[in-house]
Amino acid sequence: MNTTRRTMMRRLALALGLILPLSAQAADPWPQRTIRVVVPYPPGGPADIMGRLAAQKLGERLGVNTVVENRSGASGTVGAEAVRAAAPDGYTLLAAPSVHVMGRQVLRSVPYDPVGDFTPIARLGQGPLLVLANPSVPGRTIAEMLPALRAQPSNFSFGLSAFGAANHLAVLDFNRRAGLDLLIVPYRGSGPALTDLIAGQLQLMIDPMSAALPHVQDGRLKALAVTSARRSPIAPEIPTVAESGMPGLEFASWYGVWGPRGLPAEIVQRVNAALVAGMRDPNVVERLAALGNEPVTETPEEFAAFIEADVRRNTEILRTARYQPE
Known part of the structure; x- marks a missing residue:
């Protein structure tokens, strides 16, 4: 084999070495490993119940393992901060109640923007x-x-x-x-x-x-x-x-799933589709009804609009009550 031919073969091998990993990566779409669902409250409460239900449905619909990690502390900000700091790759998600979006209005020190630093994916239910x-x-x-x-x-x-x-x-x-x-x-x-x-x-x-x-x-x-x-x-x-004896005292608790800011739109849509399908499962509807809740099925865009309206309403309640952040 002459020198020119050997050079050409080396270049071809090098090119294949670069191309094949990229091709393999493209052929291995998300998800390929365990998805971590962080619940920022202890086990046993309503946030934990809904978070575990979300993790279960994600695992069933996406065909991967899911684990629930209870990371409580500082009114839910410890667990939420862990998700905010995670890579936006779809393998770390936050399952939290409505309190998550009100952090800046009720706490003196919150290490993130509860709305701007997270990607809204799906609202699960309310009661x-x-x-x-x-x-x-x-x-x-x-x-x-x-x-x-x-x-x-x-x-x-x-x-x-x-x-x-x-x-x-x-x-x-x-x-x-x-x-x-x-x-x-x-x-x-x-x-x-x-x-x-x-x-x-x-x-x-x-x-x-x-x-x-x-x-x-x-x-x-x-x-x-x-x-x-x-x-x-x-x-x-x-x-x-x-x-x-107290007309007007009407409130509901709701639960949602978020990812870190910058989560790719394709992953957002896939997680949303999995959760929407999961919440429509007759067994889930029956289970939620037994807890006094009802499922919610929204697009990510509808969830984002709901958050904006909810924060606006609740901020006004806090202002009327002259509440001072703790």
Whole structure:
């Protein structure tokens, strides 16, 4: 083989060495490895329930392993920051409740922009809240309870799963409507707060039905009202807030999935399609209904528009309540 021919062969081998890996990469579309779904609250609460459901459906629809990582702390900002700092490659996602988008309005120090630093992918579901009381609190409705609260307000405190959550906004509105300023005690998620409410270390709480209803049904907690315009079909015995004596106290908690900023549009669409299909599964619809929730199926663009409107409404509630970031 002459020198020219050997040179040509070396160049061809080098070219093939460069081209083949690129071709192999193009032939291996996302996803090819485990997807991590970060839930920024402890296990057992409503955020964890919805996050695990999202991870399960992603695994089924995309054909890859998914793991849920509970990273609680600092009102959900620890887990969210981990996702913000992750590579925008579709392998790290955030599953969080509505509180996520309100971080800058309710906390003094948030290490990211809750809206601008994340890519909205899908809203999963929504459901009403329950106005809860330890069984030792007098009254079966809000109206029956209020005289005791007004007589000795220092004896009553509200548990709170996270600043900026739907239940936080509901507690602020409750205090305003009742003319009270009851102490609000923050916790790292619904689970620990509900435990203390059951134990009597707290007296009151407003929390998603999905987490609280089992404790009401077994008699460990008392439900004074549901924060919706109509009674829930799974607990028709619980009055609405209007029937219970506080009309206008209407709130819902919702749950969504985000990726880091810059997540490619193709991956956003694939995750959205997988979650929308998963939420439409009759078994999922039935499971959510049993928790008092309903599925939501939106495009990423619809989810982004919903976030904008929700932040605007809730910011006004905080302004009216003269809330100061913690």
